[in-house]
Structure formats: structure tokens, C-alpha cells
Amino acid sequence: MNQPHIFHEIDNAMRSLKDAVILMAGLTRQNLERAIQALLTRDIDLARMVIGDDSDVDDLEVRIDQIGMDILIRFHPVASDLRLVITSMKMAHNLERISDHAVNIAKRAKKICKSNETVEAAIIEPLYSMAENLLRDALLSYTDTNTELGESLKPSDRALDAAHKQVISLLSGRIETSGSRTENLLHLIFIARSLERIGDLAVNIGEDAVFLGEARNIRHDHKKDKAPDAEQP
Amino acid sequence: MGTAIQIQNVNFAYGAKQVLHDVTLDIPDRQVTAFIGPSGCGKSTLIRCINRINDRIPDARVTSGSIHIHGIDIHRPDLNLQELRRRVGMVFQKYNPFAKSIYDNVVYGLRIAGVTKRSELDEAAEKALTNAALWNEVKDRLRSSATGLSGGQQQRLCIARVIATEPDIVLMDEPCAALDPLATLKIEELITELKKKFTIVIVTHNMSQATRCSDRTAFMYLGKLIEYGDTLQIFENPKNPQTEAYITGAFG
Numbered sequence: 001m002n003q004p005h006i007f008h009e010i011d012n013a014m015r016s017l018k019d020a021v022i023l024m025a026g027l028t029r030q031n032l033e034r035a036i037q038a039l040l041t042r043d044i045d046l047a048r049m050v051i052g053d054d055s056d057v058d059d060l061e062v063r064i065d066q067i068g069m070d071i072l073i074r075f076h077p078v079a080s081d082l083r084l085v086i087t088s089m090k091m092a093h094n095l096e097r098i099s100d101h102a103v104n105i106a107k108r109a110k111k112i113c114k115s116n117e118t119v120e121a122a123i124i125e126p127l128y129s130m131a132e133n134l135l136r137d138a139l140l141s142y143t144d145t146n147t148e149l150g151e152s153l154k155p156s157d158r159a160l161d162a163a164h165k166q167v168i169s170l171l172s173g174r175i176e177t178s179g180s181r182t183e184n185l186l187h188l189i190f191i192a193r194s195l196e197r198i199g200d201l202a203v204n205i206g207e208d209a210v211f212l213g214e215a216r217n218i219r220h221d222h223k224k225d226k227a228p229d230a231e232q233p
Numbered sequence: 234m235g236t237a238i239q240i241q242n243v244n245f246a247y248g249a250k251q252v253l254h255d256v257t258l259d260i261p262d263r264q265v266t267a268f269i270g271p272s273g274c275g276k277s278t279l280i281r282c283i284n285r286i287n288d289r290i291p292d293a294r295v296t297s298g299s300i301h302i303h304g305i306d307i308h309r310p311d312l313n314l315q316e317l318r319r320r321v322g323m324v325f326q327k328y329n330p331f332a333k334s335i336y337d338n339v340v341y342g343l344r345i346a347g348v349t350k351r352s353e354l355d356e357a358a359e360k361a362l363t364n365a366a367l368w369n370e371v372k373d374r375l376r377s378s379a380t381g382l383s384g385g386q387q388q389r390l391c392i393a394r395v396i397a398t399e400p401d402i403v404l405m406d407e408p409c410a411a412l413d414p415l416a417t418l419k420i421e422e423l424i425t426e427l428k429k430k431f432t433i434v435i436v437t438h439n440m441s442q443a444t445r446c447s448d449r450t451a452f453m454y455l456g457k458l459i460e461y462g463d464t465l466q467i468f469e470n471p472k473n474p475q476t477e478a479y480i481t482g483a484f485g
Contacts, residue, residue, distance in 0.1 A: 005418075006415060006418040006419055006422055007418045007421055007422045007425075007445060007446075008422060008425075009422075009425055009445070009446075069469065070465055070469075073444055073465060073468045073469055074444045074445055074464075074465065074468075075444070075445055076441050076444070
């Protein structure tokens with residue numbers, strides 16, 4: 001997109017597609033941040049806001065799909081243009097799922113807020129920081145077409161997975177002695193699970209950014225690395 | 234958005250052979266309307282009815298129906314044909330500059346219309362060439378022969394020649410058929426600019442061209458208008474199975 005097209009309408013259409021994705025990414029991050037804030041500060045109104053604002057993200061997903069389809073129909077994009085359209089539509093899908101996780105977190109935060117304070121809620125914050133950093137880097141890798149950054153997310157995701165396991169183990173251990181707090185601890189386990197999934201979705205976005213920049217498909221590479229060697233004669 | 238051209242129940246025949254059947258559509262002002270369809274479907278015949286250029290062909294005539302341009306019936310007996318063709322310019326498939334200088338090509342229509350003042354002609358030539366996105370490429374060689382330009386430049390010169398007379402409507406009959414892909418894109422970019430000032434009607438076999446630069450698309454088959462609507466609707470979700478078959482290449 002650095003070199004303008006002879007047919008300027010293509011530039012305008014691509015710009016509006018990318019702008020819509022960036023807007024959706026901003027709203028998604030905001031929803032996630034607010035959902036966690038609602039949990040940590042026991043703010044039911046904030047949780048309600050997240051649940052209400054999710055429809056804006058849903059609308060943007062539909063809009064991005066429509067812009068992408070219009071571009072495919074009108075301009076028959078090829079090469080980097082085609083990759084931008086495909087990547088943007090996939091981004092929108094991943095962002096919509098991330099925002100859905102934010103809504104799940106907000107709904108559980110609302111339930112937790114209605115009961116006595118659960119001190120374990122603070123355990124979630126480091127997980128959130130890791131997931132948020134992953135999401136931020138993933139989005140940067142798309143907006144700046146930074147393939148190096150896009151490809152670098154897997155170790156951070158593995159760290160998030162490990163932290164998630166620890167949190168689950170800790171919360172599960174406390175459930176045995178929690179009595180009336182069991183339900184809230186289960187909510188926290190599901191919130192931790194959402195954050196772990198957000199990390200996975202951020203990695204997907206990073207992989208798509210690599211495809212966008214270099215037309216290189218790095219999905220499932222880790223499985224290929226682990227594949228058993230071919231049978232020796 | 235008003236209507237520039239109103240075509241109502243038009244039937245047209247070359248002698249005994251009827252080639253347009255009851256065609257009705259409104260073409261909006263200052264938009265690009267594309268006509269698509271297989272060869273011989275009548276799309277070129279239809280746009281040639283709009284400036285009555287078909288009148289030059291013996292026995293060719295609109296047998297019934299009417300065409301109005303901004304409310305004026307173009308078949309009324311007192312109509313000035315020269316004025317009609319000034320208001321409805323036409324660009325053809327094969328670029329056809331006259332064997333004259335670039336300058337003389339652009340001001341040709343104005344001279345025919347009686348403009349003789351040099352400053353007026355100079356101003357009109359610069360404006361038309363600028364609007365045709367050609368000025369920067371030719372401003373230093375206006376006295377050179379037009380035939381020395383590249384194909385794409387010659388076609389843009391023909392467009393400049395048409396718009397120099399400030400028509401309301403520009404008809405384009407496969408304007409890029411003889412051009413390479415990049416020259417084609419330049420013409421398409423020009424078309425999207427020109428629609429700010431003129432109503433553009435384009436006949437094209439190139440469906441990508443229709444999707445890229447038209448606002449409305451009409452699909453014709455065997456002399457009939459099969460479907461007409463917003464370009465994105467026609468190519469995303471055509472209502473008529475014949476349109477679907479044609480645009481997806483499952484025709485015949």
C-alpha cells in the first residue's frame with residue numbers, strides 16, 4: 001500500500017478497510033480492559049457497559065466483511081492487496097471472538113461483584129497483563145505490517161499458558177476449602193480460561209500479519225517441528 | 234441524484250431486424266452506468282440511440298418508445314442534431330484522433346461550434362487536457378502530431394476532445410478495448426474523476442472494468458434489458474438467473 005494505485009478508488013477502499021479494523025481493534029482492547037477493571041474494582045456498571053458495547057464490535061465485524069467483499073467484487077485485488085483483504089476479514093473474526101471473551105469476563109465479573117469480595121480476583125491481573133501485551137503486539141504487527149513482531153508472539157503465549165495453568169491449579173486447590181466462595185472461584189477459573197484463549201487469538205492475528213507482510217504461512221509450524229522423523233530404513 | 238437519460242419502451246430495428254426490445258431504464262445524472270452483455274446483445278446499439286448516431290445508418294431507426302435527456306425528447310422534430318451531439322459526446326473503442334496536432338484535435342469541436350478567439354481556445358484546450366489527465370504529458374508538445382502519442386494517450390486525447398465542448402453526457406463504447414492494462418487503469422481513474430462533471434455511460438465487455446468504475450450496471454441479452462441495478466448488487470447478488478449465469482461465466 002506504500003505505492004499509490006493508478007486507480008485511486010482502490011487506495012480509498014483499502015484505507016477504509018484498514019481504518020475499520022483499527023477501530024474494531026481499539027474497541028476490543030477497550031472492552032477487555034474495562035471487563036478486567038470491572039472485576040478488579042467491583043464495578044457492576046462498567047461490566048454492564050462492556051456487555052452493551054459488544055454490539056458495536058459485532059457491527060464492525062459485519063461492516064469489515066462487507067467492505068472486504070465489496071473490494072473483492074469491485075477491484076479483484078491480487079498480491080499484497082488480496083492478502084490485506086483476507087487478513088483484515090480474518091482479523092475482524094478474531095477480534096469479535098476476543099470481544100466475546102471480554103463479555104464473558106464482564107458477565108462473570110458482574111456475578112462476582114454481587115457477592116462478597118473474592119480476594120483471589122487479584123490473581124487474574126498478571127494473566128490479563130500478559131494477554132493484553134500479546135494482543136497489543138499482535139495488533140501492532142498488523143497495523144505496521146511488522147512480520148518480525150507477528151512471528152515473535154508464540155513464546156509470550158507459552159508463558160501465558162504456563163501462568164494460566166498455575167492460576168487454575170491455585171484456584172482449584174482453594175475450591176476444596178472454599179465453602180460458599182466456590183461459585184466465585186469457578187467464575188475466576190473461566191475468566192482465566194478466557195484470557196488464555198485471548199492469547200491464542202492474538203497469536204492467530206500475529207500469524208496473519210506474517211502472511212500479510214511476506215505471504216508466508218506460519219500456522220501450525222510448531223506441530224511440524226514436533227512431527228516424528230520419517231521412518232528410517 | 235436526478236435522471237440524466239430516460240429511456241422508455243425503446244424498440245429499435247435495422248430494417249426488418251429488430252435488435253432492441255422494449256428497453257426501459259433511467260440513467261442517473263453524474264454517475265457511471267455500465268452496459269454489459271454478450272456480443273450482439275444490443276448494448277452498443279442502445280447507447281448509439283442516445284446521441285442518435287444510428288440515424289446515419291440507412292433503415293436503422295427507433296420504431297417505438299422515447300428517449301429524453303434532462304426532460305427533452307431527442308426525437309422531437311425541431312431538435313438540433315448538432316446541439317444534441319455537442320451535449321452528448323462519444324468515445325469509441327478504437328481511438329481516433331484526427332491527423333492534426335494535439336492542440337487542433339482538442340479544439341476541433343469548439344471551432345466547429347464557431348469559437349475563433351485564440352485565448353478562449355487556449356483556455357479550453359488546457360482545461361480539457363487537464364480534465365483528461367493528459368496536460369502534464371503533452372503541454373510542451375501541443376503542436377506535435379496526435380498520432381505520435383501512445384495508444385492510451387491517444388484515447389485520453391479523444392476524451393479531451395469530447396469534453397472540450399462541455400457536454401452533459403459522455404458515451405463510451407468499449408473505450409479500453411485496444412489498450413494495455415495500465416493504460417486501461419488510467420482511463421478508469423479518469424472516468425471516476427469525470428463523473429463529478431459529466432454523466433458517463435460505458436459499454437464494456439470487461440466485467441472487472443464495470444465493477445471497478447461504474448455505479449450502476451445494466452445487463453442486456455438478445456436486445457432486452459435483463460437486469461439493471463447498483464453495480465455491487467448486480468455482481469454480489471444478481472436477482473435474475475441469466476445475469477448470474479453471465480457474470481459467473483456459466484452462460485450458454
